Amino acid sequence: MTLTPHEVAVSQLATDQAVSLDRIKSLRFIKNNIIGNKTKKDLYIQLGIVSRLQDIISTKDDKDSQLKIQAVIVLGSFAFGNESNILALTNSGVVEPLLNCLNPSADPKLIEAAARTLNAIYASPKVSRQQLFMANHLHILVQLLDTFSSKHRPGQDIVQVHTAELVASILARCCETLEQQMQIADSGAIPLLMRLLASGISKSQEAALGALAALVKDNPELAQVIAQMRLEKGERPAPFILRLVRDKSPTMRLAAATCLTYLNRAGVIPEHNSDIMLTVLPILVKMLQLTGAVQEAAPQVLAHLIWESENMQKAVCDMEAIPKLASIISQMDEEDNVYGIVGQKDKLKENSLLALAAISQLKEDCRKQVIEAKVLSHIVSAMSHPSVGVRAAACQCTRSLSRSVKNLRTSLVDAGIENPLFQLLSDEDLGVLRSATATLCNIVLDVSPMKKTIMERGIVSKFVRMISYGDNVVRLNTVWAIKNLVFEAESDVKETVMRQFGYNNLVLLLNDSEPAVQEQALNLVRNLAHKREHDIEQVFRGLGNGQLLSIIEGKLSWDDPRLLEHALYVLVNIATGSEYHKQSILKRQGILRSVLRSMSHESAAIRVASIWVIINLTWPDDKVSHSVHECVTLLRSMGVEDRLLALNADHDLDVRDRVKTALQHFLMDQQQYGHNNGNGASSDQTGSGIGRHGYSSSRYHDPRQQQQQENIPSSSSSSGDAFGGGAGSTMDTTHIVTGGPGAGGHDRR
């Protein structure tokens, strides 16, 4: 059997086979065959070349660096193939010997080749970064950034500069966690990167920007350190980088804009706000019309920059970014149809969708533009895309769009968002689940025609599965959705939901490890126990005898103001119930003491909530019944009336109004039953105003009903942050939904 030249070349690599000159020749032959040629790369990997190469680069013999250099280059070329190639390399353990090749006494060309190969390997997020942070590797690597040191030898300059660029790029790819960022900073990389940034060599500057961006991403501490550094001429980095944003090379502009974006998000360059609005934003928007890697990355950077900033979202909208993004997305769908090739441009689609989601996050005007750009059908079909990143991003878009009541009523229904969304609730990807559950919160709002149908499809049984999901955000969004589902609902809806969901699950959520989940669970109780005696009774029974008030009593003793407020409003609602319900509150000294204490809380919202508890407990109807009289007497003996009198001078208008009402109740009681504890002053003071209020016709006044959750309004603090992950990652690592806490804070009346 004759061997192919490729097989011959591989066989010649064996250590005992040939003299080193022949082996170098074989390696060069292989190198020139595989560079640029994916098919040949696969062929050689199948021929088992990797372990041979591994042997060559692992030898301690440094006499013949050419052999090692060529072997390292061949490994690097494999790594430029695809991810499975990279994993084939790392699985045979090439990382450690490659790191060893960086030894400063080695041939500079070997160091350069090893840095290049490592950089290509670390392009895959699936490769562990651990080894880099072990032994002395990081220290040695960082020293290679120092291109202007005394070791500088003429003739080696290109190699050294190139090595420094590759090292900066490696560092950028190894900043995935806070710990890694800190270790790299501790290794002294930052001043060296600053020097590289000011080097005037464009590729070096781009590489330095990449590394600095990765270090400051989601890391305010390092962002602060870097923003406060000085470049060689005494200049701060931010204005210097701002100039690079106007560079003629698009890749430089992108790298600079990315770095500034992260610095800006960390809040460390507030003095450059207007520069970012006037320079960085338009440049990023223009990049949408370029091609290739810059066009692909630009929308993601844009999305990150404008996230949660109403001004910037408006500005980008005015720059016509929406039609540009829409045409990118719709054009791609057409091309997919023509070539039948799916997958090549997934990242561009994902990033464009993320940008649309960000632009339409807060402003209704921007949402309107998205609808008008006729891109919604593409967004909805992207919800069923094979790439998880695209699915998550599309869902993020629908989430932003669903914050508009108008869209909920019309466009989203027409576009058929319900089916794919329901599918996404079973997605295996965490990022997708997070945005899907967040979107769901809005879909089940009262104004949404989809609320009914989605309930009929058995959404609640999905909820049960999702709260056992070990992710805080998914759990939070789920409770939130249920809360919205039962908001102002008829008793039978509430009962159906809770029968399927189970009160045992509610108890779990009320005791969740995450305070935000607890808070929404309390909100859910508040919504369940709202309006009708029957509903209150259902919750009492559902949670078991006395359970409900024990839980509330527990929450009241916590120092968390958000939990405190919601717990108080649960009491407000219970106090509108039957005599039995009221009595169960009054029997609990602990609860009453907490309410009294809350009346002096520093937060006005909490003072108001606690006074509402008093108001509802002492509600007199047409005349003060005996039981109400007992209640008033009890509260008075605890000092409630004195506390109310003291609050008459509260600086908060809302507090003063509620105090007036509460004091009227005490006064009515006094007028009917006589006052016997000698606190005459109070009656004089409040007496005059009473009769005029004429509220007797209204029955139990429930002050501000449990709020519907505000995923919708632009003013709300409810939000998500979908851009936590690094390049290629779709994990919403910093996705936070904080609408709930706001419940009291931004009360929409």
Next chain:
Amino acid sequence: MAKKVISKEEWNARLAEVQVDRDDLNKLIMNYLIIEGYKDAAEKFSQESGAKPPVNLESIQNRMVVRTAIQRGHIEEAIERVNDLNPEILDTNPKLFFHLQQQRLIEYIREGRVMEALEFAQEELAPRGEENPEFLSELERTMSLLAFELNGPSPVSDLLTPAQRQKLASELNSALLLSQSQEKDPKLPALLKMCWWAQQQLDERCTYPKIKDFNKAELVMEPMGAVGGGSQGSSSSAVAGA
């Protein structure tokens, strides 16, 4: 409207006010020599002017060897050189790599090595076309060379001209320059073009001593009223030749 006249004396006085750093001028020239690949001239210039070349002069030599190889049709040799200089370039630039392989195919066809051409197209080029459909039409066009007489007229005869090699050589040169953080175009011609454009703008407003022949760069005062298309045309050709 009468044009404003600026005398030679006044013009010279104004010119004298402009400070031009000698180092900057030297840098401009060095930039031109390096990017255009004049290694020996750059070396001499460096010795005489003291201007330090921003890059290793050897890198110029390397680029020129690659360029010459392409111009001679030795594509394989050029590829090997590039891979020695920086193995990343052709792995990360599929379009350039395709163009190199396409040129190899053209060279096979030019030499009449039909069987080898077919084999090469099948083994090397077809897979690239599968990876990037945008290459397919170019591949088809190249393959159709086989259907025509080599020296006869054909719709694809441009592929056989020296200009085709030249185009590839430039593309490769740009990629090499870029990988070394260098501009792919020298600054000097751009400046001359800008100067020519500025004179054109000025011509509409005033009469002044202008540079008519960029090879000599002498300031010539035009006779009144003699400004015409002819003089502009000549300056334009002077720039092109610079």
